[in-house]
Amino acid sequence: MLKNITLGQFFPGNSVLHRLDPRSKLIITLAYIVALFLCVNFYGYALIAACAAACLIAGRLKPRLIFNGLKPLVFVIAITAFLNLFYAQSGTVLFHWWKLTITDTGIYNALTMLTRIILLICGTMLMTYTTSPLSLTDALEALLKPLNRIRFPVHELAMMMSIALRFIPTLIEETDKIMTAQKARGADFETGSIFKRAKALLPLLVPLFVSAFRRADELAIAMDARCYNGGTGRTRMKQLRYTTLDAKAFALSAALFAVVVVLRFI
Amino acid sequence: MTIETNNLKYSYDTGDDALKGVTLGFEPGSFIAVLGHNGSGKSTFAKLLNALLEPGGGTVYVDGMTTSDPNSILPIRQRVGMVFQNPDNQLVASIVEDDVAFGPENLGVPPLEIRKRVEEALANVRMTAYAEHAPHLLSGGQKQRVAIAGILACLPKCVILDEPTAMLDPKGRDEVLTTIHEMNRKFGITVILITHHMREAVDSDRVIVFSDGLVVADGTPREIFSTKLEVLQKAGIDPPETVKLLQSLRAKGLHVTADALTVDECASAIAILAIANNSYQISNIRDGGLDGGAVRDFGEPVLSCKKLRYTYSVGTPFEFEALAGVDFELPKGIFAGIIGQTGSGKSTFIQHLNGLLKPNAGTILLNGEDLHRDKVSSLAAKYKVGLVFQYPEYQLFEETVYKDIAFGPKNMNLSAEEIDIRVREAASFAGLTDDLLDKSPFALSGGQKRRVAIAGVIAMRPEVLILDEPSAGLDPIGRRDLLSNLREYHKSTGSTVLLVSHSMDEIAETAERIYVFNEGKIEISGSPSEVFANAERLRAIGLDIPEVTQIALKLRSLGLSVPANIYTIDDAVREILRLC
Numbered sequence: 001m002l003k004n005i006t007l008g009q010f011f012p013g014n015s016v017l018h019r020l021d022p023r024s025k026l027i028i029t030l031a032y033i034v035a036l037f038l039c040v041n042f043y044g045y046a047l048i049a050a051c052a053a054a055c056l057i058a059g060r061l062k063p064r065l066i067f068n069g070l071k072p073l074v075f076v077i078a079i080t081a082f083l084n085l086f087y088a089q090s091g092t093v094l095f096h097w098w099k100l101t102i103t104d105t106g107i108y109n110a111l112t113m114l115t116r117i118i119l120l121i122c123g124t125m126l127m128t129y130t131t132s133p134l135s136l137t138d139a140l141e142a143l144l145k146p147l148n149r150i151r152f153p154v155h156e157l158a159m160m161m162s163i164a165l166r167f168i169p170t171l172i173e174e175t176d177k178i179m180t181a182q183k184a185r186g187a188d189f190e191t192g193s194i195f196k197r198a199k200a201l202l203p204l205l206v207p208l209f210v211s212a213f214r215r216a217d218e219l220a221i222a223m224d225a226r227c228y229n230g231g232t233g234r235t236r237m238k239q240l241r242y243t244t245l246d247a248k249a250f251a252l253s254a255a256l257f258a259v260v261v262v263l264r265f266i
Numbered sequence: 267m268t269i270e271t272n273n274l275k276y277s278y279d280t281g282d283d284a285l286k287g288v289t290l291g292f293e294p295g296s297f298i299a300v301l302g303h304n305g306s307g308k309s310t311f312a313k314l315l316n317a318l319l320e321p322g323g324g325t326v327y328v329d330g331m332t333t334s335d336p337n338s339i340l341p342i343r344q345r346v347g348m349v350f351q352n353p354d355n356q357l358v359a360s361i362v363e364d365d366v367a368f369g370p371e372n373l374g375v376p377p378l379e380i381r382k383r384v385e386e387a388l389a390n391v392r393m394t395a396y397a398e399h400a401p402h403l404l405s406g407g408q409k410q411r412v413a414i415a416g417i418l419a420c421l422p423k424c425v426i427l428d429e430p431t432a433m434l435d436p437k438g439r440d441e442v443l444t445t446i447h448e449m450n451r452k453f454g455i456t457v458i459l460i461t462h463h464m465r466e467a468v469d470s471d472r473v474i475v476f477s478d479g480l481v482v483a484d485g486t487p488r489e490i491f492s493t494k495l496e497v498l499q500k501a502g503i504d505p506p507e508t509v510k511l512l513q514s515l516r517a518k519g520l521h522v523t524a525d526a527l528t529v530d531e532c533a534s535a536i537a538i539l540a541i542a543n544n545s546y547q548i549s550n551i552r553d554g555g556l557d558g559g560a561v562r563d564f565g566e567p568v569l570s571c572k573k574l575r576y577t578y579s580v581g582t583p584f585e586f587e588a589l590a591g592v593d594f595e596l597p598k599g600i601f602a603g604i605i606g607q608t609g610s611g612k613s614t615f616i617q618h619l620n621g622l623l624k625p626n627a628g629t630i631l632l633n634g635e636d637l638h639r640d641k642v643s644s645l646a647a648k649y650k651v652g653l654v655f656q657y658p659e660y661q662l663f664e665e666t667v668y669k670d671i672a673f674g675p676k677n678m679n680l681s682a683e684e685i686d687i688r689v690r691e692a693a694s695f696a697g698l699t700d701d702l703l704d705k706s707p708f709a710l711s712g713g714q715k716r717r718v719a720i721a722g723v724i725a726m727r728p729e730v731l732i733l734d735e736p737s738a739g740l741d742p743i744g745r746r747d748l749l750s751n752l753r754e755y756h757k758s759t760g761s762t763v764l765l766v767s768h769s770m771d772e773i774a775e776t777a778e779r780i781y782v783f784n785e786g787k788i789e790i791s792g793s794p795s796e797v798f799a800n801a802e803r804l805r806a807i808g809l810d811i812p813e814v815t816q817i818a819l820k821l822r823s824l825g826l827s828v829p830a831n832i833y834t835i836d837d838a839v840r841e842i843l844r845l846c
Contacts, residue, residue, distance in 0.1 A: 134360055166360045169402040174660075180622055181661045184653040185722060186677030203673065206663035210708065215355045222356035224318055225348040226416060227340055227372040237367035237380040 010132045017059035017130040022139035024246040025127050028253045032123045035260040044263045045115050052122045059130050069125045077117050084110040137161045142240055155231025178207050275323030276310050284310040286479040295454040299467035302476030303502035304741045308460050312426045316346035347417035351429040353409035362412050363397040369420040387415035391445050407438025411445055424456035432739045435608045435768045436810050462741050464506040468527045477501035492525035502743040507813035508532040514839045533820035543846045564597030568762050574628035588614040590786035601756045603773035604766045606783030607808045612766055616732050620651035649678055652728030656735045658719030662707040667718050670707050674726040692725035697751045713744040730762040774812045774833040799831040814838050
């Protein structure tokens with residue numbers, strides 16, 4: 001049954017990483033990404049890779065998960081690295097054919113890009129594997145709150161995200177139902193040319209959109225009935241709270257960040 | 267706390283007058299049932315009470331505030347909560363407790379206090395164990411109870427429920443009704459329950475009947491169902507079966523009271539009459555009971571299954587055996603019924619009958635030939651066995667009703683003339699008039715949309731027509747008309763019809779043969795009188811038995827000699843007349 005799919009990439013658990021406040025995780029992930037782009041040499045990347053590996057262990061995640069996460073992106077990563085091979089114009093020419101030149105700088109650039117992308121994906125995966133989409137939304141809302149002052153609709157955005165999360169499984173189930181029903185009327189979603197198949201999706205998409213709008217309409221009324229009145233004056237049952245664990249994580253991250261900056265100058 | 271309305275009016279943008287002047291007051295702490303056909307204005311009235319709509323004329327007073335005053339809107343909505351029909355479309359959060367917290371959060375209640383209210387509210391609807399579950403994995407009844415908890419957490423003084431059980435199975439309906447009654451008794455919360463189910467209305471303090479935007483009857487259930495029967499009929503409302511039975515007995519000249527509402531009261535009234543007539547025969551209770559009457563002779567089975575098994579999500583933690591060896595034979599030309607609880611496997615089963623699902627084990631024969639013999643035969647099965655799913659109106663997609671009905675025949679590659687003939691024929695079987703064919707299906711009423719969807723399947727001229735809960739969510743008139751259309755279709759085409767339903771009354775009314783599903787198997791099958799002879803077994807697997815049968819059973823337990831398997835009012839009247 002379609003409704004049993006896991007949403008997002010969250011793996012529930014109770015490790016140190018799981019217990020960190022989602023805001024801390026967001027901020028530290030950002031710092032991690034900045035640090036990654038500050039690196040210029042082997043030592044920096046080695047340190048960051050070591051950090052990522054340490055987090056993997058701290059989060060009690062299987063290394064296989066990281067490989068699984070990288071798998072769908074292999075093609076993109078490979079293309080990026082491959083193109084980088086030919087971009088560099090300086091350095092010793094190692095290979096030349098027609099308009100394509102590979103220099104040693106080119107190889108170096110390609111390897112750097114490869115490392116960066118892989119570490120970048122690893123870092124963000126570590127966050128999404130240990131943080132539920134819902135608490136990520138809460139963290140975003142809390143962190144972006146200052147933007148309220150310039151009239152940026154932070155609360156509304158967060159509300160939209162959490163409602164979307166709530167309705168994804170419902171709409172998946174609905175898709176399943178409509179597809180079965182149209183198949184019973186002889187609809188064919190699987191064979192034919194691309195054009196024919198795209199056209200065959202109409203009996204699925206039209207009812208799905210109609211139903212999404214109907215649900216949105218009914219939900220809006222239900223929210224009104226439950227005194228929803230926008231973000232002002234609203235409280236939350238689950239308060240985000242920083243603990244000593246977060247303080248430790250921040251201190252450790254700051255120290256490592258400083259080391260990465262220093263390593264730039266070696 | 268008081269809610270009063272004074273000459274309340276409302277018109278929609280389309281120009282329809284939904285309410286034409288309603289003046290009502292509600293006694294604090296009472297349980298009020300609101301009845302009325304679709305479009306009678308009862309839902310509009312409900313939305314006006316908690317300021318979801320602004321009156322087009324007249325006033326709504328809640329605790330001295332009026333809903334037309336913008337500053338009063340939030341305090342009014344806090345006092346007057348509302349639960350809606352569709353359980354899916356009123357839950358906001360992905361976690362049950364977060365959803366219950368939604369109302370208090372909106373009201374700016376401090377976090378610790380919200381936590382306390384959420385825990386209490388969940389305990390009161392008996393959903394504490396599910397606090398951290400995702401709503402989409404709950405049953406309909408559980409979702410509705412979460413929705414009720416979400417309202418209770420706002421500490422309302424009145425709760426309006428707009429057909430909260432319309433989309434639920436009997437078990438879910440019982441859960442929700444018990445919760446509503448407890449909320450009324452324990453906390454003195456005023457309950458306004460909008461419903462199409464007479465059983466739900468019978469248990470209330472007061473019944474208000476809406477028709478065409480006006481209140482046409484208002485009183486205790488006893489008054490309404492005994493003295494206002496003509497008004498009810500005009501308003502398109504079916505009285506409870508008990509009342510119908512007593513009315514029929516009175517029409518035959520028996521002096522029986524007219525206002526017995528519950529099964530027990532009704533049975534006592536009949537028993538008293540029997541005693542008065544000296545025909546109380548404790549000693550000779552007949553065992554077998556009513557014979558099935560002349561059973562029609564049926565030919566070869568059009569569909570038959572042997573040892574059908576099906577398991578969902580094999581090899582995952584969600585593995586679930588939906589069918590555990592089903593043996594089934596459907597005689598050609600019969601009008602049959604399938605009944606069973608949610609999760610008993612009946613929906614999975616019917617998807618096997620037209621080849622949408624392929625069994626893990628067992629065979630399905632269509633006209634004696636294996637349905638999955640080759641690709642051609644399984645494709646052909648889809649057209650030979652037409653399947654109408656639950657809430658089929660949500661599958662409509664074409665610009666016009668005509669095109670939507672033509673979708674199936676078109677997929678069969680029929681000629682344009684043939685398609686035209688079939689579309690018109692199917693539309694008329696489904697009770698659609700010709701002028702609707704050029705309209706957009708999205709512009710029709712809910713009941714008409716459903717007819718379009720049913721016509722879309724009939725247009726394929728299936729040998730077997732299977733309908734899953736075709737009358738779910740319709741009002742009594744809509745339901746009655748749809749069932750009579752289906753009977754008419756069955757009679758004039760001679761094709762086989764298989765009706766899947768939660769409602770025993772509906773099955774008892776229509777089916778010549780009944781299959782009872784339980785835990786992935788057919789537990790009982792036979793003619794209605796054969797099946798209803800197993801009343802206790804039916805109850806044990808969580809199914810309702812028809813009210814008339816319940817009365818018969820009660821009469822037997824009182825020592826009267828009536829057959830146990832009576833299921834129609836006519837049979838009951840005949841048997842009781844014999845006694846009295």
